[in-house]
Amino acid sequence: MSEKKILLECKNLMKYFETPRGMLHAVDDVTFRLEEGKTLGVVGESGCGKSTLGRTILRLLPSTGGQIIFDGKDITKLPDKEMLNLRKQMQIVFQDPFSSLDPKMTVSQIIEEPLKIHKLYNSKEKMSERVSELMEIVGLDDRYVNTYPHELDGGRRQRIGIARAIALNPKFIVCDEPVSALDVSIQAQILNLMMDLKEELGLTYIFITHDLSVVKHISDEILVLYLGKMVEKTSSDRLFENPLHPYTKALLSAIPIPDIAFKGKEAQVMKGEVTSPIEPPEGCRFASRCPNATERCFKVSPEFKEVEEDHFVACHLYE
Amino acid sequence: MGEKLLEIKDYSVRFTTDKVISRAVSHVNLSVDKGEVLGLVGETGAGKTTTALSVMGLLPKYAVETEGKIIFDGQELTGMKERQYRNIRGKRISMIFQDPMTSLNPVFRVGDQIADVIKIHNPKISQTEVNKRVDDIMRMVGIAKERKSEYPHQFSGGMKQRVMIAIAIAGNPDLLIADEPTTALDVTIQAQVIKMMRSLQKELGSSVILITHDLGIVANFCDKVAIMYAGEIVESGTLEDIFDKSREHHPYTEGLFASLPNITERTERLTPIKGLTPHPSELPAGCKFHPRCPKCSEICSQGDTPPQKQKETHMVQCHQIHEEEM
Numbered sequence: 001m002s003e004k005k006i007l008l009e010c011k012n013l014m015k016y017f018e019t020p021r022g023m024l025h026a027v028d029d030v031t032f033r034l035e036e037g038k039t040l041g042v043v044g045e046s047g048c049g050k051s052t053l054g055r056t057i058l059r060l061l062p063s064t065g066g067q068i069i070f071d072g073k074d075i076t077k078l079p080d081k082e083m084l085n086l087r088k089q090m091q092i093v094f095q096d097p098f099s100s101l102d103p104k105m106t107v108s109q110i111i112e113e114p115l116k117i118h119k120l121y122n123s124k125e126k127m128s129e130r131v132s133e134l135m136e137i138v139g140l141d142d143r144y145v146n147t148y149p150h151e152l153d154g155g156r157r158q159r160i161g162i163a164r165a166i167a168l169n170p171k172f173i174v175c176d177e178p179v180s181a182l183d184v185s186i187q188a189q190i191l192n193l194m195m196d197l198k199e200e201l202g203l204t205y206i207f208i209t210h211d212l213s214v215v216k217h218i219s220d221e222i223l224v225l226y227l228g229k230m231v232e233k234t235s236s237d238r239l240f241e242n243p244l245h246p247y248t249k250a251l252l253s254a255i256p257i258p259d260i261a262f263k264g265k266e267a268q269v270m271k272g273e274v275t276s277p278i279e280p281p282e283g284c285r286f287a288s289r290c291p292n293a294t295e296r297c298f299k300v301s302p303e304f305k306e307v308e309e310d311h312f313v314a315c316h317l318y319e
Numbered sequence: 320m321g322e323k324l325l326e327i328k329d330y331s332v333r334f335t336t337d338k339v340i341s342r343a344v345s346h347v348n349l350s351v352d353k354g355e356v357l358g359l360v361g362e363t364g365a366g367k368t369t370t371a372l373s374v375m376g377l378l379p380k381y382a383v384e385t386e387g388k389i390i391f392d393g394q395e396l397t398g399m400k401e402r403q404y405r406n407i408r409g410k411r412i413s414m415i416f417q418d419p420m421t422s423l424n425p426v427f428r429v430g431d432q433i434a435d436v437i438k439i440h441n442p443k444i445s446q447t448e449v450n451k452r453v454d455d456i457m458r459m460v461g462i463a464k465e466r467k468s469e470y471p472h473q474f475s476g477g478m479k480q481r482v483m484i485a486i487a488i489a490g491n492p493d494l495l496i497a498d499e500p501t502t503a504l505d506v507t508i509q510a511q512v513i514k515m516m517r518s519l520q521k522e523l524g525s526s527v528i529l530i531t532h533d534l535g536i537v538a539n540f541c542d543k544v545a546i547m548y549a550g551e552i553v554e555s556g557t558l559e560d561i562f563d564k565s566r567e568h569h570p571y572t573e574g575l576f577a578s579l580p581n582i583t584e585r586t587e588r589l590t591p592i593k594g595l596t597p598h599p600s601e602l603p604a605g606c607k608f609h610p611r612c613p614k615c616s617e618i619c620s621q622g623d624t625p626p627q628k629q630k631e632t633h634m635v636q637c638h639q640i641h642e643e644e645m
Contacts, residue, residue: 045505046476139595153363183362184532188578188591195588210505217580217589240582254510255582256535260562269514270507273475 006069007036007172007204008057013066015049015056022279026052028228030066031304036171039198039205041219041236043212043251047274049228050208051095054174057206058090059083070172088118091170095177095208097157101149108145110160111135114167134163139189158182162190169201176208191218212255216240224248227277227285230304234311244313247286284316292317321352324526325374325494330387330397331550332369332378334599341599343369345550346387346624351494351543356520356527358537360575361547364596367530368417370547371496374528375414376404392493410440410490417499419479423471429482430467433457436489452489459522460485461515477508481515488519495520498530513540534579538562546572549597549607551624556633560645567644569635570612606638614639 015027026049034040042050055061057068059075068076075086094100101110111131121127132142138159149157158178165173175194179187195218197203209215215222215236222239224232224247232245243249250270272289284290287297297316304314332344344366351357361367372378374389376396389396391412396404416422424432433453438444444452454464460481471479480500487495500516501509517540520527529541537544538558545555546569554561554569561572574592594611597603603610609619618638619625625638630645 045507141595183596184534185362185574185578185592186595188580188589191580192589192591212506213580213582216582250507254506256509256513256533256539257582258534258538258562258576258579259583260538260558262538269510273477273508 004035006033007071008034008206009067009069010057011067011069013053013056013068014064015052015061016064019278024278025049025228025280026277027056029304030225030228030230032223032230032233034204034206036204037198037202038220039207039218041215041222042206042208042225043210043215043222044225045210045274047227047277048225049277050225051176052228053225054092054176054206054208058087058092058174060092088168089171090174091165091168091172092174093158093162093165093176093178095180097149097161100161101157103149106146106148107135107140107152107160110149111163111167114164118168120168130167131163134167137166137193138163139186159190166197170203172204172206174206174208177210178207179214180209180211187214194218212251224251227274227280229285230312230314231286232311232313233304238311242311244307244311244318245286245315246290246292246317250291284314321355323350324353324355324392325349325351325528326388326390327370327374328388328390330370330373330389331385332366332373333384335382335384339600342550342602343599344373347547347550347552349545349552349555351526351528353493353526354524355543356529356541358541358544359528359530359547360532360534360537360544362532362596364549364599365547366550366599367547368498369550371414371498371528371530374494374496375408375412376401377408409436409492411492412494412496413487413490413492415480415483415487415495415497415500418503419476419483420503422483423479425471428468428470429462429474429485430457432482433467433485433489436486440490456485456489459488459519461511475508477504477512480504480508480512484512484516484519488523488525491523492525494526494528496528496530499532500529501536502531502533509536516540534575546575549602550599551607551636552634553608553637554633554635560633566633567635567640569608569637569640570614571608574611574613606636 010030010032013027013030017024017026030053042053044050052061056063063076067074108131111134112127115121115127115130121130135142140156140159144152162178179190182190198205207215207218219236222236223230226247232248243252270289275288283298283300284302287293302314302316304312306312307318327347327349330344330347334341334343347370359367385397430453433456434449437449437452453467457464457467462478462481474482501512504512513536531537541558543557544561545552548571554572577590578592580589592611597607605620605622606625609615625636627634627636628640628642628645630642633645635645
C-alpha cells in the first residue's frame with residue numbers, strides 16, 4: 001500500500017465546556033487520521049459530541065487540549081488572520097438550516113456571501129451566474145433566487161446551506177447532519193451529489209450523522225462516539241459486518257429495515273438514555289446502559305485499542 | 320375485513336390565495352379499520368399532514384376549499400359544527416405532532432398538560448381520579464410518575480415525545496394520528512418509542528394512522544400502507560402488497576425504495592428520483608409524477624389522473640401498470 005497523504009490529523013483532541021455544574025466533556029481524547037479524498041463518518045446520538053468535534057476541528061470552537069493538524073500544518077493555535085485564509089479550504093454544512101441562514105438575506109445573497117468575502121468574482125454577472133449554477137447543483141429552483149429563507153421549507157433551506165459550503169470549492173468539508181432534514185428521494189440526490197463532488201474536486205469529508213444507513217453508504221471509515229469518547233473505529237464495511245462494541249451493536253439493531261422479512265424482529269432496545277456528559281464518572285461511559293457491563297466497567301475506563309487489523313474498540317470485553 | 324372506523328371519500332383540499340390555487344390534496348380515498356395501523360408515506364408537501372389535519376378538523380377556516388367526505392364511526396366530520404367537533408377531537412381522534420420540542424407548552428408542568436385533556440373531556444371527574452389517570456397514563460408511556468411536576472425543558476427529546484403521546488392517549492382515542500412521531504429522535508430512542516407505541520396500540524386496541532417518510536418504520540409497525548405523491552394516493556395496499564418486490568409497483572414507490580441507502584448490502588450509488596416534487600400550485604397535467612417518471616410515455620402527460628388499477632387489496636394509479644403483474 002502506498003503512503004497516502006494525510007489531510008487531517010487529530011491528536012488527543014479535547015473540548016470541555018465550563019458549566020455551573022462542572023466541566024462538560026463534549027469531546028474527550030479523540031485521535032484519528034484522515035487521508036485526502038476519504039470520508040470519515042462520525043456517528044452517535046444527540047449529545048455525544050459529534051457536532052462539537054466537527055466545529056472544534058474547524059476552529060469554530062477553541063479546543064481545550066490536543067492538536068489539529070490540517071494539510072501538514074498545526075492549526076490549533078493559528079492566528080485568526082491566517083485562519084481566515086485557510087477557511088477557503090475548510091467549510092461546513094450546518095445541521096440546522098433554520099438557524100444557520102440569515103433571515104434578512106435572500107437566497108442569492110446567502111450563497112454569494114462567501115464569494116464576496118473571499119473576493120472571487122469581480123463582476124456581478126459572473127457572480128450571479130455562479131449562484132445560479134450552485135443553485136442548480138443543489139436542486140434549488142431558479143424562482144427562489146430572491147426569496148427569503150423563512151418562505152422555504154427545511155429541505156430547501158438545507159440546500160442553500162450546501163450551496164454556500166461548496167461555493168468556494170473547498171478541500172475539506174465538515175458535513176454536520178446535512179441530509180437529516182431532506183426527504184429520502186432528495187436525500188439520495190444530495191448524497192450522490194456529494195459523492196460526485198468528492199470525486200470531481202477531490203474533497204475530503206467528515207460526515208457527521210445519526211443515520212447509520214446514510215453513513216454506511218457515504219463513508220470509507222466510521223468513528224462511533226459515545227458521550228465524547230471514541231468507542232469504535234474501523235472501515236465502513238467491517239463495522240456493519242462485525243460490530244464489536246455493545247453500543248455499536250445496539251445502534252445497528254435499532255435501525256428499522258424497510259423489508260417485511262425483518263418484521264417482528266425485535267430491535268435490541270437499549271434501556272435508558274444518554275447520561276449527562278458533565279463531570280462523567282470514572283469507568284466506561286456506556287456502562288450504565290450496557291447489557292454486558294461488569295463491575296470493572298464502572299471503575300476503569302477501557303482503553304481505545306486495535307483488536308484486529310484496522311479495527312479499534314474501547315471495551316473491556318476485548319482485552 | 321374488520322369494521323370500518325374512518326373513511327375518507329374522494330376528498331380534496333385546495334388553498335386559495337390572491338392568485339394562486341394550491342391543490343394540496345386531490346381525490347383521496349382511504350379507510351382505516353378498527354384496530355388497524357395505516358402507514359401514510361410520502362415526502363414533504365405530499366399532503367400527508369393536510370390530510371391528517373382535515374381528519375382532526377384543524378384546517379384553517381380561511382382560504383380553504385374542501386370537497387368530498389370524511390366519515391368517522393358513521394358520523395360525517397366534513398362540515399360538522401365546531402361545538403360537536405370538540406367532542407371528537409382529542410377524545411375519539413387525537414394527534415401526535417411531529418416536533419415534541421415545540422408542541423408542548425413550556426410554562427406548564429407536564430402532569431398538568433396531561434390532566435388538562437382528561438378534565439376537558441370528563442368535566443365531572445374528581446381531582447383524585449384525574450391524578451390517578453395521569454399516573455396510569457405516564458406509566459403506560461414509560462415516564463416515572465414523580466416527573467409529572469417537571470417542566471418540558473427538563474425532559475430529553477425522547478421523553479418529550481412520550482409526554483406528547485401521553486397527552487394524545489389521555490382521552491382514550493379510537494383513532495390516533497401520529498405525524499412523524501420519531502423523526503426528531505435518535506435511533507435508539509426511536510426504537511424505544513416505536514416499541515412502546517406498538518404495545519400501547521395492542522393494549523388499547525386503537526387504530527393508528529402513522530404519517531412517516533421512513534419505510535423502515537412502516538415495515539415494522541403498519542398493517543396497511545398508502546403512498547402519497549403531490550396530493551394523491553398513488554399506491555395503496557397491505558404491507559405485503561407494497562413491500563413484495565416481485566410485484567409491479569408505482570414508479571414513485573420504486574423510486575422511494577431505490578433512494579434508500581441499503582444497510583444490508585453495499586450499493587455504490589443510490590438511484591434517486593430525478594427532479595423535484597412539484598409545487599401544489601403548479602401541478603403538471605396528467606399523471607402528477609410523469610415529469611420525474613422513468614417509465615413515462617405520451618399518454619401519461621395527457622388528460623386527467625391515470626386510472627386506478629386494482630387487484631384485490633392492492634391499488635396502483637398508473638398507466639404503465641398491468642393488473643396481472645400487480
